[in-house]
Amino acid sequence: MIAAHETSVVAVSKRTGQVLAAGADARRMLVRAAADVVLMPTLRMGRPLTIGRHPRPQPVVAQPKRRSMSGGLFVLLCAAMAALSIVSQQPWALGAVDAARSALAPAEGALASAGDQVDRVTSMFGDVSALRAENQRLRVADEQLRSQVLSLSQAARENDALRQALDFERASGFHTRPAQVVGRGPDAFSRAMVVDRGTADGVKAGMVVVTGAGLLGRIDRAGPHESTVRTLADSSSPVAVVLVNANLQGTVVGGGDRLRLDVPNAAAIAVTKGDWVLTSDAGRTYPPGLVVGEVADVTRGVGSTTDHSDLAWVNDPARVTFVLVITDFTPS
Amino acid sequence: MRWAAAAAVILAAALLQSAWGPRLEIVGAFPNLVLLVVLAGAWTLGPRAGMAWACAGGLLLDLLAAGPLGPHALALVPGAYAIGLLARGRHQPHALVVAVAAAVMTVFYSAVLVLFHPAPAGTAMRLAVAAALYNSLLAPFVFAPVRRMVLGTITRRAQA
Numbered sequence: 001m002i003a004a005h006e007t008s009v010v011a012v013s014k015r016t017g018q019v020l021a022a023g024a025d026a027r028r029m030l031v032r033a034a035a036d037v038v039l040m041p042t043l044r045m046g047r048p049l050t051i052g053r054h055p056r057p058q059p060v061v062a063q064p065k066r067r068s069m070s071g072g073l074f075v076l077l078c079a080a081m082a083a084l085s086i087v088s089q090q091p092w093a094l095g096a097v098d099a100a101r102s103a104l105a106p107a108e109g110a111l112a113s114a115g116d117q118v119d120r121v122t123s124m125f126g127d128v129s130a131l132r133a134e135n136q137r138l139r140v141a142d143e144q145l146r147s148q149v150l151s152l153s154q155a156a157r158e159n160d161a162l163r164q165a166l167d168f169e170r171a172s173g174f175h176t177r178p179a180q181v182v183g184r185g186p187d188a189f190s191r192a193m194v195v196d197r198g199t200a201d202g203v204k205a206g207m208v209v210v211t212g213a214g215l216l217g218r219i220d221r222a223g224p225h226e227s228t229v230r231t232l233a234d235s236s237s238p239v240a241v242v243l244v245n246a247n248l249q250g251t252v253v254g255g256g257d258r259l260r261l262d263v264p265n266a267a268a269i270a271v272t273k274g275d276w277v278l279t280s281d282a283g284r285t286y287p288p289g290l291v292v293g294e295v296a297d298v299t300r301g302v303g304s305t306t307d308h309s310d311l312a313w314v315n316d317p318a319r320v321t322f323v324l325v326i327t328d329f330t331p332s
Numbered sequence: 333m334r335w336a337a338a339a340a341v342i343l344a345a346a347l348l349q350s351a352w353g354p355r356l357e358i359v360g361a362f363p364n365l366v367l368l369v370v371l372a373g374a375w376t377l378g379p380r381a382g383m384a385w386a387c388a389g390g391l392l393l394d395l396l397a398a399g400p401l402g403p404h405a406l407a408l409v410p411g412a413y414a415i416g417l418l419a420r421g422r423h424q425p426h427a428l429v430v431a432v433a434a435a436v437m438t439v440f441y442s443a444v445l446v447l448f449h450p451a452p453a454g455t456a457m458r459l460a461v462a463a464a465l466y467n468s469l470l471a472p473f474v475f476a477p478v479r480r481m482v483l484g485t486i487t488r489r490a491q492a
Contacts, residue, residue: 070379074413077383078406081390085402085448088394101395104347108396111351119355184354185397186346188362188459189449192398220398228398235450255451256459257360318354 094221102223105194109182109226124150161322164212168324174287176210176324177201182226184317189256191233191317197325198225208326214291214314215239215279216323227325231317232259232292240282241292245275249282252292252311259293259311266305271298277311284332334485338373341478342385345369346392361462364438366393366404368471370412371437372478375425379416386412399448407444411437424479427472434471435464 010019011026020026088097124146162178169176177197185192197203199222207219209229217231230237233254241252243263248271250263263271275295281288293311300307345365353362366389374382390405397404415433419425425433442460451459 070383070413070417073380073383074409077387077409081387081402081406081409083402085400085406088401097395097401104392104395107347108351111347115352115355183350183396186350186353186362186364186366186393187397187404187445187449188357188360188463189445189451189456190398230398234398256449256455258452258455260452318357 098221098223101221101228102226105183105223105226108194109196112183120150120154158322161212165322165324168210168212172287172289174326175328176326177203179203179227179323179325181321181323189234191231191254191257192220193229193231193317193320193323195227195229195323195325196225198223198227200224202327203227203325206331208286208290208329208331210290210324210326211315211320211322212324214293215286216315216317216320219325229323231315232313233257233317239286239292240280241277242280243271243275243277243295246271249280250277250307252277259313261295261307261309261311263307263309264305265300265307271295271307271309273298286331287326287329334482337481337485338385339388341369341481342366342389343392346389346396349393350396358466359462360459361466363470364441364463364467365470365474366390367408367411367437367441368434368467368474369478370408371415371430371434371471372475373482374412374416375419375430375433375475376479376482377416378420379413382412382416383409403445403448407441410444411440414440425475430471430475431468434475435468438464438467 010023011021012019087093165176165178179195179197179201181193182196183194195203195209203219203222205219205222205227209216209218215232217229217234217237220228220230222228231254232239232252233256235253235255237254239252241250241261242248243250246263246269248263248265248269250261253260253262261277265271273295277292277295279286279288279290279292291314293313295309296312297310298307299309345368349363349365353365356363370382370386370389373385377385386408387405390403390408391401393404394401415437419433439460442456442463446456446460
C-alpha cells in the first residue's frame with residue numbers, strides 16, 4: 001500500500017497497468033516518457049492503489065487499432081481542409097471568412113505596431129554605434145536630440161512615400177485612396193499584405209493597388225476597415241505587359257519572391273536586359289502604362305519562340321509601407 | 333484548461349508569425365512559429381492532438397493570409413501526423429533530433445503550400461530549403477517551452 005509522505009500521484013504504464021513509480025519520481029518519469037505513462041491519483045474510488053500489477057488505468061486500445069484511428073482522422077482532416085479550401089472561395093462563404101479575418105485584424109495590427117517600435121529602438125542603437133565610429137563629436141550628442149532626429153527621418157521617409165503617391169495620382173489621372181500596410185502574409189509564396197482601408201473607405205475587392213513606384217497588385221478581399229492585397233508575386237495574378245524598347249507584348253507571372261516575364265517572340269526581336277516593362281491594355285485587367293519592373297535576365301531556349309526573363313520588380317513587398325488603391329478603374 | 337492553453341499558444345504563434353515573420357526574413361524564408369508549436373504538440377501528445385493543433389494553427393494562418401481557407405492547415409497536418417507517429421513513446425529528444433524533425437516538417441509544409449501558390453521549381457526549392465534551415469535553428473528554442481507547458485498541464489490535470 002502506498003502511504004508515503006507527499007505522495008499524491010503514481011505513474012502507471014499504459015500498456016501493462018503496472019505501477020512504476022510514485023510521487024516526484026512519477027512526475028519525472030512522465031517528463032521522460034510521456035507517451036507510455038499516465039499519472040493517476042493514489043486514491044481512486046476511495047481505494048488505494050498498490051505497487052505491482054494493477055487493473056489498467058483505462059481501456060487499453062491495441063496499438064495498431066489506435067494507429068488506424070489516427071490514420072482515419074488524418075485522411076478525414078486532409079479531405080476536410082481540401083473541401084474547405086474550395087468552399088471558402090464560394091461567394092456565399094466570403095462574408096463569414098471576412099468576418100473572421102476582421103476579428104483577427106486588430107490583434108495583428110497591434111503586434112505590427114509593436115514591431116515598428118522595436119525596429120525604431122534597434123535602429124536607434126545601430127545609429128548610435130555608427131555615429132560613435134564615424135564622428136567623435138557626435139558621441140556626446142544628446143539622447144533626446146537623437147530620438148528627435150530618428151523620428152524626423154522616419155517622418156521624412158513617410159513623407160517621401162506620400163509625395164510619390166501624390167505624384168502618381170497627378171500623373172495618372174486616376175482617383176486613389178492612400179492606405180498604410182498594417183500586416184503581411186505569413187508565408188513566402190503569396191507575399192500578401194493587409195492595408196488599413198476597407199469597404200467603409202470605398203475600397204472594394206478587385207481594385208488595383210499601386211505605389212509611387214508602380215504596380216503592386218489587386219485587392220483580394222475587403223473587410224469593413226481593412227483589406228487584403230494579393231500582390232503580383234502570387235502566381236494567380238498574371239499581368240499583360242508591354243516591353244518599352246522591344247515593343248513586344250508579354251505576360252508577367254509571380255512565383256515566390258520573383259517575377260517571371262514570358263514574351264512570345266516568333267520574330268526573334270532582341271529582348272534586352274534593362275528594358276522597362278509596363279502594363280498593357282490587353283484584357284483591360286489593369287490600367288495601361290503602370291510600371292511593373294525591369295528585365296533582369298533573358299533566356300531563350302533553342303527552337304523556342306518564347307523568351308523567358310527574370311523581372312526586377314519596382315516594388316519590394318517586404319519594404320512597402322504605403323500604397324494607393326485606384327478607386328475609379330473598373331477591369332473589363 | 334489544457335485546450336485553452338493550447339489555443340492561446342497557437343493563436344499567439346500565428347499572430348506573431350504574421351506580424352513579425354516578414355521582418356525576420358532571410359533569403360526569402362520566414363520563420364514559421366506555428367509549425368514549430370505544432371511540432372512540439374504532436375511530439376508530446378501524439379498524432380491525434382498534433383493534427384488538431386495543426387488544423388487550428390493552419391486555419392489561423394489561412395485567415396491571416398490572402399486566398400482560401402485550408403491550404404496552411406492542409407500543409408501542416410501531414411507533418412503533425414508523421415511526427416506524432418514517429419515520436420510516440422520517445423523520451424525527451426535531443427535538440428539535434430528536434431531540429432531535423434522541424435526541417436523535415438518544413439519541407440512537407442512547403443511542398444503542400446506550393447501546390448496552392450505555384451512557383452518555379454528552383455525558387456520553391458530555395459525557399460523550402462531556406463525555411464527548413466531557419467526553422468531547424470529556431471526549433472529547439474520553441475520546442476522546449478511548449479513541451480514543458482504541455483507536460484505541466486498534464487501533471488496538473490492528473491493531480492486535480
